[in-house]
Amino acid sequence: MAEPVSASAPLAFAGNRFGGGSALARTLATPGGRIGARFGLVAILLLTWQFAPAGRATQFWLSSPSLIAGTLWQWIADGTLWVHLGATLQVMSEGYVAGCAAGISIGILLGLFPRVHRVLSPFLTGFYALPKIALAPLFIILLGVGDASKIALVAITVFFLVLTNTIDGVRDVDRDIIQSLTLMGATRMEVIRKVLLWAALPWIFMGMRIAVRYAFTNTLLAELIGANRGLGFLIEYHSGNFDITGAYAAIVVLVLCSVLMTELLTRLETRVSRWRH
Amino acid sequence: MDRMTRAAAQAQRSAPAETKIRLVGAAKTFRVRGSELEALRPVDLEVGREEFVALVGPSGCGKSTILNLVAGLMAPSAGRVLYDGQEVTGPNRRVGYLTQKDTLLPWRATADNIRIALELKCRATPRAEASERVAEMMDLVGLKGFEHHYPAELSGGMRKRAALARTLIYEPETLLMDEPFGALDAQLKLLMLDQLQRLTQHRRMTVIFVTHDLGEAITLADRIVVISARPGRIRAIHDVRLERPRDVFKVRFTEGFARQHERLWDELKDDIAKGTDV
Amino acid sequence: MIDRREPAQARDSVVVWQLALGVALLAAWEALGRSGGERWVSEPSLIAVKIWTWLGGSLYVHLWATVAELVVGFVIGTSLGILAGMIVGRSPGLATILRPIIVGLYSVPLVSLAPLFIMFLGWGLLPKIVLVAIVTFFLLFFNTFTGAERIDRDLVESMEIMGANRREIFRKVVAPAISVWIVGGMKIAVPYALVATVTGELLATRAGLGYLLSQATEQFDMTSIYAVLLILMVIGLLLSEAAARIERRVLRWRHAAE
Numbered sequence: 001m002a003e004p005v006s007a008s009a010p011l012a013f014a015g016n017r018f019g020g021g022s023a024l025a026r027t028l029a030t031p032g033g034r035i036g037a038r039f040g041l042v043a044i045l046l047l048t049w050q051f052a053p054a055g056r057a058t059q060f061w062l063s064s065p066s067l068i069a070g071t072l073w074q075w076i077a078d079g080t081l082w083v084h085l086g087a088t089l090q091v092m093s094e095g096y097v098a099g100c101a102a103g104i105s106i107g108i109l110l111g112l113f114p115r116v117h118r119v120l121s122p123f124l125t126g127f128y129a130l131p132k133i134a135l136a137p138l139f140i141i142l143l144g145v146g147d148a149s150k151i152a153l154v155a156i157t158v159f160f161l162v163l164t165n166t167i168d169g170v171r172d173v174d175r176d177i178i179q180s181l182t183l184m185g186a187t188r189m190e191v192i193r194k195v196l197l198w199a200a201l202p203w204i205f206m207g208m209r210i211a212v213r214y215a216f217t218n219t220l221l222a223e224l225i226g227a228n229r230g231l232g233f234l235i236e237y238h239s240g241n242f243d244i245t246g247a248y249a250a251i252v253v254l255v256l257c258s259v260l261m262t263e264l265l266t267r268l269e270t271r272v273s274r275w276r277h
Numbered sequence: 278m279d280r281m282t283r284a285a286a287q288a289q290r291s292a293p294a295e296t297k298i299r300l301v302g303a304a305k306t307f308r309v310r311g312s313e314l315e316a317l318r319p320v321d322l323e324v325g326r327e328e329f330v331a332l333v334g335p336s337g338c339g340k341s342t343i344l345n346l347v348a349g350l351m352a353p354s355a356g357r358v359l360y361d362g363q364e365v366t367g368p369n370r371r372v373g374y375l376t377q378k379d380t381l382l383p384w385r386a387t388a389d390n391i392r393i394a395l396e397l398k399c400r401a402t403p404r405a406e407a408s409e410r411v412a413e414m415m416d417l418v419g420l421k422g423f424e425h426h427y428p429a430e431l432s433g434g435m436r437k438r439a440a441l442a443r444t445l446i447y448e449p450e451t452l453l454m455d456e457p458f459g460a461l462d463a464q465l466k467l468l469m470l471d472q473l474q475r476l477t478q479h480r481r482m483t484v485i486f487v488t489h490d491l492g493e494a495i496t497l498a499d500r501i502v503v504i505s506a507r508p509g510r511i512r513a514i515h516d517v518r519l520e521r522p523r524d525v526f527k528v529r530f531t532e533g534f535a536r537q538h539e540r541l542w543d544e545l546k547d548d549i550a551k552g553t554d555v
Numbered sequence: 556m557i558d559r560r561e562p563a564q565a566r567d568s569v570v571v572w573q574l575a576l577g578v579a580l581l582a583a584w585e586a587l588g589r590s591g592g593e594r595w596v597s598e599p600s601l602i603a604v605k606i607w608t609w610l611g612g613s614l615y616v617h618l619w620a621t622v623a624e625l626v627v628g629f630v631i632g633t634s635l636g637i638l639a640g641m642i643v644g645r646s647p648g649l650a651t652i653l654r655p656i657i658v659g660l661y662s663v664p665l666v667s668l669a670p671l672f673i674m675f676l677g678w679g680l681l682p683k684i685v686l687v688a689i690v691t692f693f694l695l696f697f698n699t700f701t702g703a704e705r706i707d708r709d710l711v712e713s714m715e716i717m718g719a720n721r722r723e724i725f726r727k728v729v730a731p732a733i734s735v736w737i738v739g740g741m742k743i744a745v746p747y748a749l750v751a752t753v754t755g756e757l758l759a760t761r762a763g764l765g766y767l768l769s770q771a772t773e774q775f776d777m778t779s780i781y782a783v784l785l786i787l788m789v790i791g792l793l794l795s796e797a798a799a800r801i802e803r804r805v806l807r808w809r810h811a812a813e
Contacts, residue, residue: 037652061675119572129791130784131750134765137757137772138780142595179350180380184447185370185399194393198384217664221750224670225757232667236758239670247671255663262662 063245071249081253087229091147092219095154099215100208102155103162110163111170111200112192124160132157132218136225150222150230157218162207169203170196205272212265216258231257297451297483298324298347302356305342317342318510319356322502329477329484331494331501333545339509340487341377344453347485348374360451370399373449375457379440381428387439388424391415394447414442417472419465433460438469445476451483458493470496471525478522491545495519495537496528503544513544597777605782618786620763624680625752628687629744635688636695637737643696644703661697665690666751673759683755683763690751694744695737702736703729738802745798749791764790 050065075081110117132153139149173196181191223232231254238246305317317339324330332340345351346358349369358365360372381390392411395402402410415421418438428436437460444452458466474497477484488494494501498517505512519533528534581599588598606614643649669686676682706729714724756765764783771779 034651038655041652042656115569118569119576122573123576126788126792129746129795130788131746131753131791133750133757134753134768134784134787137768138784141772141775141777141780174380176376176378177380177382179368180374180376181393181397182368183348183350183370183372183374184394184397186397187399190397194396195382198382201384213662213664217666220664220667221754224667224754235667236670239674242674244674247674251668251671254667255659258663259659 061244063248067245068248068252071245072252075249075253084230084234085253085257087147087233088219088223088231091150091222091230092154092215094147095151095219096158096211096215098151098155099158099211100162103159103207103211104166104204106159107163107166107204108170108197108200111167112196114171117167124163128160128164133221133225136222140226145226145228150219150227153222154215154218157214158211161211161214162204165203165207165210166200169200169207172203173199209265209269212261216261220254295326296323296359297326297328297361298322298485299359299362300343300346300353300356301359303343303346303353303358304355305339305346305351306354315508317346318508320509320511322511322514324483324485327481327483329486329497329499331498332485332487332504333489333491333494333501333541334504334509334512335489335506335545338504338506340504341455342509343504344374344455344485344487347451348372348453371449372451372453373444373447375440375444375452375454377455377459379428379436381436381439381443383428386425386427387420387431388415390428390439391442391446394443400447410446411442414446417445417476418442419468434462434465437461441469448480449482451485452477453485455487456489457486458488459490466493467525473497474523474525491538491541492529495534495541496523496525501541503541515541594775595777597781601778602781602785605778606785609782614786617763617767620680620760621752621756621765621790624683624755624763625687625748628684628751629691629748631684632688632691632748633695633741633744636692636740637699639692640696640699641703641733644700650700650704657697657700661693665693666747666754669751669755669758673755678759678761680762683752683760686755687748687751690747691744694747695740698736698740698743699733702733706732734805738805742798742802745794746791749787749794753787 046065049062054062072081110120135156136149136153139152143149143152177195177199178191181195186194219230220232220235223230224236227233227236231250234250235247235254238244238250300320300322302319302321303317304315304319307314307316320343322343332343334340342351346353347360347365347369349358349360349365349367352366360369381387382393385393388411391414392407394400395407395410411424412421415424418441420435420438420442423431423435428439431439437457441457458469461469470493476482484497486494486497495517501515501517503512503515504510515537517537519528519531519537584596585598585600588596588601643653666686668689669682672682672686676685710728710732711724714728719727752763753765753768756763757769760766760769764787767779768783770776771783
């Protein structure tokens with residue numbers, strides 16, 4: 001239910017059904033007008049930020065867009081940005097792949113053996129309710145401060161998500177289809193291979209899609225708690241040193257990264273669903 | 278009437294009628310939302326080898342339940358279901374079952390759907406031969422040209438025909454059909470009835486055919502079992518005394534047909550008035 | 556329709572298996588701990604003792620801190636989020652201009668901004684409350700906004716023709732339609748709020764379950780770590796159960812229609 005709406009939904013308000021509408025509405029009715037309005041808004045905010053008169057204390061806490069831009073430029077130039085961004089992406093992808101692989105395979109198994117699933121269900125619910133970030137200290141003790149503990153955290157988070165969706169997918173299969181194939185003489189393996197896996201695929205994909213966001217979030221959180229590399233580390237490090245500009249710069253990178261990732265994911269999804277239909 | 282059908286008709290008349298399927302006091306009760314629903318009162322029915330039996334009756338009278346029992350998808354709450362003299366204890370792989378709801382695989386194209394029975398290990402068929410048979414079947418049911426269409430792109434009637442092709446392609450010895458031609462228009466229906474008669478006679482299939490269309494039943498069946506509604510029970514069994522082989526297109530205009538129809542209609546109309554839509 | 560086996564028997568055997576599995580796992584854990592691994596895995600018996608001791612007194616301060624942060628932040632964030640969502644959602648101009656910005660911001664994991672708030676607001680309860688409030692705000696804002704936008708114009712117009720005034724339309728059409736989205740948002744927000752609270756506490760705090768957790772980590776006190784995890788699990792379960800119950804009550808009409 002909390003899926004982002006497309007940024008270009010039709011305008012139902014530019015004039016009500018009897019015509020008319022304000023000047024603002026008319027401006028916004030054109031795509032150029034809309035983009036202009038947004039840029040205008042952002043520009044006003046930035047300019048106010050940069051040039052608003054403020055005392056020394058406020059200046060300290062607020063920093064300014066120019067300083068932030070400067071820091072970012074330096075990071076790009078001397079490579080810091082790529083090192084940390086790369087570290088985050090690497091941990092995120094390794095944890096994601098591990099979690100998906102485990103989640104899908106065990107999910108299929110539990111889907112095929114509903115009684116085992118029913119027995120395990122309360123234990124799974126319990127683990128699901130635990131905020132995974134709380135496991136971070138435990139993993140750091142068990143696996144050290146390096147990548148392993150972070151990858152483990154991401155993997156476990158992704159695992160539970162993908163597991164739930166995979167199980168639902170396997171169980172959602174139309175029983176009548178299975179019956180028809182059984183009557184035709186299909187063995188259990190053949191039913192699994194030719195029906196169950198295919199029917200569960202949309203659910204599995206949905207789980208994998210949702211899991212990307214959680215993988216990203218938990219990688220960052222793990223880096224906040226205990227790391228020496230990565231985007232989360234950047235935020236924590238600069239905040240800890242009261243380096244406001246640095247902290248803001250790191251956040252800008254975070255925002256850009258998040259938006260880019262979501263956009264890529266949405267496009268990938270549209271392409272995949274087009275192929276399926 | 279071609280030679281093939283005439284020969285088959287002759288053979289049927291001279292062969293002794295062994296019992297293929299037998300229901301002995303078979304009954305079925307369902308538990309629905311806490312209360313019990315008696316779908317089928319104890320029923321005794323014998324279907325001979327290569328016989329074509331039609332089950333007719335209003336909606337919801339247990340016709341599909343009988344098919345499910347014979348297919349082994351359900352166990353009887355009372356009584357026994359015997360196939361070839363042996364009790365049915367699980368999915369009965371010797372029957373082909375064409376259900377009311379088509380169970381085509383949505384992710385496979387139509388040709389691949391029809392092929393699936395031949396892909397299974399229990400009757401693995403070399404690809405070339407399978408493709409040939411699929412093409413033949415699709416032509417038979419009039420779906421030529423739709424090989425690469427997905428079920429979602431076909432109309433209801435076309436999906437039914439695809440399901441029929443999928444069931445017939447592996448030539449099961451017994452055929453269970455649950456209102457297979459309901460969604461088709463009148464002309465297509467007659468064509469399909471004709472094809473069905475040829476195929477089942479030629480391949481010597483035993484058929485149980487559920488329908489609420491009396492005309493269909495009289496056209497194809499050797500015997501018609503009239504089933505009463507809620508709870509389901511056999512009301513009467515009529516022999517169809519029309520000569521075989523029958524011309525599907527013309528038989529409905531014969532006097533014998535009309536008499537049979539009248540007799541059956543009298544039996545059914547009270548039930549139909551009583552029974553409401555499920 | 557296929558037969559199903561008698562449900563009562565099946566249910567009993569499942570419970571038996573669950574108990575057996577639970578006991579087996581606890582026993583194995585205990586054995587592992589006693590055989591020398593207790594530095595890494597601790598033992599259920601020790602954990603139980605630790606929790607029991609805590610329940611005797613010292614747990615409540617921390618429990619209270621965490622719950623307070625969570626609840627206060629959640630309430631503030633929810634109310635502001637709903638308010639803002641309604642305002643922007645019902646004003647088509649604002650909605651259009653802001654939509655891509657909102658969608659863009661939505662993709663950012665706000666919980667990772669925790670260090671920023673700690674830097675601004677220190678080590679007390681306040682930064683966590685703000686963090687929870689912001690995370691909750693965005694979720695509720697987005698959901699309310701989407702719900703408000705999608706109100707069926709036909710429904711509104713038919714009420715207008717009947718003579719309903721703006722307040723009546725709001726009460727009878729807008730509010731129920733939006734409540735679906737709001738409750739949905741709250742359900743998603745609850746676990747996020749817990750994550751935000753715990754994250755904030757792990758980073759910098761003087762009290763709270765996160766405090767217990769980081770203390771235990773520094774001292775390599777595995778028993779306490781597991782104990783806190785268990786408590787957090789219970790809290791998580793209670794919260795999601797509470798959210799589910801609220802949803803059932805508020806959306807009674809919806810479930811009835813299904």
